[in-house]
Amino acid sequence: MTSFNSIADPPRPQPAHAGWALWEMGFRPLYLLASAFAALSIGLWALQFTGWLGRPYLQGPLWHAHEMLFGFALAVVVGFLFTAGRNWSNRPTPTGWPLAALAALWVAGRVLVLTPFGWAAMLANVAFPLAAAISLAIPFIAARNRRNYFFVGLLLMMSAAVLGIHLAQLGVIQLPGWVGIQLALDVMLFIMAVMGGRVIPMFTNNGVPGAKATRHPLLEKAALGTVLALLLADAMQLHGVWLAALAGLCAAAHLVRWSLWRPWKTARAPLVWVLHAAYLWIPVHLALRAAAAAGWVAPSVATHALTVGAIGGLIIGMMTRTARGHTGRPLRADGSDVACYVLILLAALVRVLVPLAAPAWIMHATLWSAALWSGGFALYTVRYWPVLTRPRIDGQAG
Known part of the structure; x- marks a missing residue:
């Protein structure tokens, strides 16, 4: 498997403006937009609470969940797939004005959900x-x-x-909006499970000599298969003991899978250990989902283990790695990168562990977690603005 950090671009003419390269590859604008939005959206969330945004189309926790999934996380996934897809197919993916148009569509989706124009918001977010x-x-x-x-x-x-989600919100169909959110979370979980299984063992062996990270074919099928089964169970709105058993089995499969990648050998390689630390939140999330289905913990704790810990952690790890690799920079994390990793992983620990240990402190935990999260992605935005907007330092296209 070829590393995503060595994507071979099809021959293309050099950009007319040598000092501006934002539209040269998918990860550039979408990583930048997603990281800035991740930092700013927490402030927008606070403004919704205070009533300063009036009465937007999407409100409250539904807006927050919608924007973290279909705004922040989806933008990074698309940017990554456009970039990796060039390597997998040896064919071009959108650049230039098509990429700019797609980015503009993403921006429109973020703006329209804060207006009363529900149908326009639906069209942009579906498109x-x-x-x-x-x-x-x-x-x-x-x-x-x-x-x-x-x-x-x-x-x-x-x-x-x-x-x-939007058709339910507009009253066209009778379906709880959170069903669509949960299914989207399951799809995002499957994407992370697939990509994590492909890249984390490879990056571990490439970045840590002698690590000997391995994959077991039957375990790979079990780990991915149980996630698909969980998606089906959520589509059927299964609850109770059966959902708890399935989530628990899925958690065990992913924990064993993670252990085969030898995470304890990565302590001196921040670009690698951040991916291991983030992936560990997947079995934690699944174990908490099992506990929530059994009625032992609040479901929101399990959700934030996935969204803040796994999604946030894997995204910050992959955004720094791919931004470095695809702009010709060394694959070594600097102090700013490590600070981003620590802030995001601390945000997950605070948001999940504090409510479990002291439920009465959940408001404090939420505020501190939000501050850590915003700080981590704001730092990435500032640090990587020149990296993502300027041409590669090795003179190659991309």
Whole structure:
């Protein structure tokens, strides 16, 4: 498997403006937009509480969940897939004005959910993953890259999930909005499980000599298969003991999978250990989902283990690594990178562990976690603005 940090770009003319490269590859604008939004959205969340935003179309926890999934996380996934997809297919993915148009569509989705224009917000938010799926399908089909067709299907599922949320919000269908959120969370979990299984053992062996991270075929099938089973259970709105048993089995599979990657050998390689630390939140999330299904803990604790710990941690780890690798920089984390990792992982620990240990402190935990999260992604935005907007330092295209 070829590293995502050595993507071979199809020959293309050099940009006309040598000092500006934002539209040269998918990760550049989408990482920058996502990180800035991750930092700012917590402030918007606070403004909703105070009533300063009036009465937007999406409000309260539904807005928060919608924007973290279909705004922040989905933008990073699309940016990553556009970048990696060039390597997998040896075909171009959107650059230039098509990429700018897609980024503008993403921005429109973020703005419109804060207005009263619900139908326009729905169209923008459904169109973004749909357009991304089509843009990814074109090079994959041209290259007959069947191994990665399922990513197109997952993006289509995200489009369907957000469509269901909006149609329910607009009163067209009778469906709790949180069903679509949960299904989207499961799709995001599956994406992370697939990509984590592909890249974390490879990056571990490449970055830590003698680590000997391994994968077991049967365990891989069990880990991914139980996530798909969990997605199906959530689609059927299964609850109680059966959901608890399934989530517990899934947690065990992912914990054993993670242990085979030898995480204890990565302490001196921040670009690697951050991925291991983030992936550990997946079995933690699944164990907490089992406990929540049994009525032992609040479901929100399990959700934030996934969203803050796993999604936030894997995203900050991959955004620093791919931004460095695809701009010709050394694959070594500097102090700013490590600070980003620590802030995001601390945000997860505070948001999950404090409410478990002291439920009465949940408001304090939420505020501190939000501050840590915003600080981590604000630091990334400032630190990587020149990296993501300027040409590669090695003179290559991309």
